[in-house]
């Protein structure tokens with residue numbers, strides 16, 4: 228069994244899809260708990276729906292990293308999945324979980340990555356630049372924001388005149404389709 232913690236800051240739709248996927252496929256990959264840096268967010272409802280414990284840590288805790296790292300080690304977590312987690316993962320955690328932290332980013336990295344580039348801001352930039360395609364990147368996390376090894380990218384077309392909301396919808400479809408199965412496949416190959 229591979230013990231996973233999901234980190235999330237928002238609505239939690241990716242976390243929800245991962246949890247459904249693992250259940251439906253009776254996977255040996257097991258999400259033990261959820262970690263968040265928000266006191267209110269959709270992810271709390273996702274945790275409740277899946278009867279999973281959810282733990283709050285402040286942004287300061289994430290910056291210091293040790294409180295979070297100690298907790299993960301006590302809980303015997305082996306893998307971390309960032310599913311819409313909007314803080315940088317600091318070096319102590321990246322080093323302790325080398326090549327064991329996944330992130331999903333809503334663009335074709337290296338385009339539109341880095342500090343301050345998350346969620347809607349990414350899609351606004353894609354549309355403002357007149358790009359004709361966008362997509363998702365599933366990657367390992369290293370000490371540089373959005374620069375770890377890419378495991379999978381999937382693309383969608385950006386139509387002329389498409390709104391940010393329409394692009395978000397297309398990107399989330401890709402995320403929900405590819406993130407759960409890519410994680411499981413990768414973890415099963417490595418362990």
Ligand code: GAR
Nearest residue numbers: 237238239240241311332333345346
């Ligand atoms: C997702 O689209 C994810 O790619 C993005 O946040 C959204 C979370 O949605 N992550 C980033 O921008 C990370 N830089 P969700 O809470 O519904 O899963």
